Amino acid sequence: MNKAEKKFRLYAILVIFVLLTLLLAVINGVNFTMAASDADVLTQKLADKQGSFEHRENLPDGIQFQPDQPRNKDFGMGPMGPDSPEMNESLRYFTVAFSENGEKAETVAFHISAVTEEEAKEWAYGLMKQKTGWTRGTYRYRVYKEHGTTYVTVIDQGRELLPSFRILIISAIGEVLVLVIGWFVLLAIGRKIYAPLEEADRKQKNFIANANKEFRVPLTIIDGNTELTERRYGPDDQTRSTHRQVAKMNELVDKLGSVGIFDKEKMSAAEISLSDQLAEALDRAAISFSSRGIELTSEIAPEVTVIADPEGMSKLTDELIENALKFALTKACFKLNRENGSVIIEASNDTDLPDGPADQAFDRFTTLQNAKEGGAGLGLSFVKQTVKAHNGRASASVSGGVFTIRIAL
Amino acid sequence: MKILFAAPDRDLLECYKKLLETDLGETVTAFDGTQVITLLSTESFDIALLDRNLPRVDHKTIIERANAKNVPVVVLTDGPAGLRNKADEPVPDGMLSYPFTFDSVKDAVRHTLESNIGKERKEAVKKDE
Numbered sequence: 032m033n034k035a036e037k038k039f040r041l042y043a044i045l046v047i048f049v050l051l052t053l054l055l056a057v058i059n060g061v062n063f064t065m066a067a068s069d070a071d072v073l074t075q076k077l078a079d080k081q082g083s084f085e086h087r088e089n090l091p092d093g094i095q096f097q098p099d100q101p102r103n104k105d106f107g108m109g110p111m112g113p114d115s116p117e118m119n120e121s122l123r124y125f126t127v128a129f130s131e132n133g134e135k136a137e138t139v140a141f142h143i144s145a146v147t148e149e150e151a152k153e154w155a156y157g158l159m160k161q162k163t164g165w166t167r168g169t170y171r172y173r174v175y176k177e178h179g180t181t182y183v184t185v186i187d188q189g190r191e192l193l194p195s196f197r198i199l200i201i202s203a204i205g206e207v208l209v210l211v212i213g214w215f216v217l218l219a220i221g222r223k224i225y226a227p228l229e230e231a232d233r234k235q236k237n238f239i240a241n242a243n244k245e246f247r248v249p250l251t252i253i254d255g256n257t258e259l260t261e262r263r264y265g266p267d268d269q270t271r272s273t274h275r276q277v278a279k280m281n282e283l284v285d286k287l288g289s290v291g292i293f294d295k296e297k298m299s300a301a302e303i304s305l306s307d308q309l310a311e312a313l314d315r316a317a318i319s320f321s322s323r324g325i326e327l328t329s330e331i332a333p334e335v336t337v338i339a340d341p342e343g344m345s346k347l348t349d350e351l352i353e354n355a356l357k358f359a360l361t362k363a364c365f366k367l368n369r370e371n372g373s374v375i376i377e378a379s380n381d382t383d384l385p386d387g388p389a390d391q392a393f394d395r396f397t398t399l400q401n402a403k404e405g406g407a408g409l410g411l412s413f414v415k416q417t418v419k420a421h422n423g424r425a426s427a428s429v430s431g432g433v434f435t436i437r438i439a440l
Numbered sequence: 441m442k443i444l445f446a447a448p449d450r451d452l453l454e455c456y457k458k459l460l461e462t463d464l465g466e467t468v469t470a471f472d473g474t475q476v477i478t479l480l481s482t483e484s485f486d487i488a489l490l491d492r493n494l495p496r497v498d499h500k501t502i503i504e505r506a507n508a509k510n511v512p513v514v515v516l517t518d519g520p521a522g523l524r525n526k527a528d529e530p531v532p533d534g535m536l537s538y539p540f541t542f543d544s545v546k547d548a549v550r551h552t553l554e555s556n557i558g559k560e561r562k563e564a565v566k567k568d569e
Contacts, residue, residue, distance in 0.1 A: 255456055
């Protein structure tokens, strides 16, 4: 199993996990919200009856007990949940009424076994300043006032919440099972899913490598025949132009070759002084920068070394310089230093591109900036490939008119 | 100077035969490995420019035959990657990667012959000692 296939499998399982978690979170969230809503309907019903479903004689002045509506004869198909006529009989609850100053507490109704009346009063006293909510996990309460009396009604919803908790636990177990099964299914069929993608990538690389090989000999022949023509008839503008175009094609062919060849398996490793390599490469390119009117600056920390493929790193620095040479408007800057144990290479140049990430610059055959002279869009693709092969990171962005490539190795 | 130039492309052979004969000397061309082996055994050459992918005979055998005849060899390879010599192959005297210019061929021939003369001199001095 190669790295890309592992990555594909991990992403696939991550997507399943996120989607499943989202689905189950919504189902359970709605379930618990509805349970709270049902409980609120019941506490409101109790509030409407001054805290008790029982008929009472000693109601405060001006308040009359509201009897239940006649029950639905068709009880088999009757309302369920908080609207069920059986609820009045089966609900576990208590209501405590407090005098205006809160000193005198009286139990209005007490249909619960979990606590004593004294404990219920103490519990209700603690809730007096709230409005409504959950208390002690599965108890729903409502606090309301009438004629100066504060009522605290607490109902037990443990029995009603039990199915919701069961669904939550089953959902969690189900999700883990689906992920485990999904992982094994991906192990079994992942190769089949990934193989066509791998094949497409391999074909693309082979095509580039083959095209590259097929170009090399004809270019040599074209240049050789042009040389022969010059010897017979003397050089002229046409033969010189042919030589120049062949030289450009030769350069392109070399780059195409590097796209295909930079495989991790073919890398060698040696300690390289990046400080020296970059400084020397910039020295070599200084004349080219100045002849194009580009101001070149650099900040290279001394003795920055990496263990890397010498040929790959040498081409990487060359490509970064060449990219700046092609695309800089007036300024180019190269920085090399160490940050948190990583080697950081930054190549920047002024640009007319808008601000934002510019990682597409690393795509094959892509040029974002306007090149002063030909750009096949392969140089930065090679840079990305080389950095990736060395387990590094490469990013590109534009900020304040400056295009910056940042490499961490 | 007598040069052996071998490559599996007739246009390349024709073109470079003319160029090499104009600037360097008599040039004999070969299209495949069998021809190269025959030519090496029947004629003498000052230098051989050999494509790495000649048909019919493997590259290693051809280089060994050329070495046996003391003919310095410049290998013509597909690209920069081909410039890395494989571990089990005899090391040629020079390498050149397609696409090349005639000037780079002349430089390679000159450099290879010079270093070969230097090598022969060193060997002669060693023998004398």
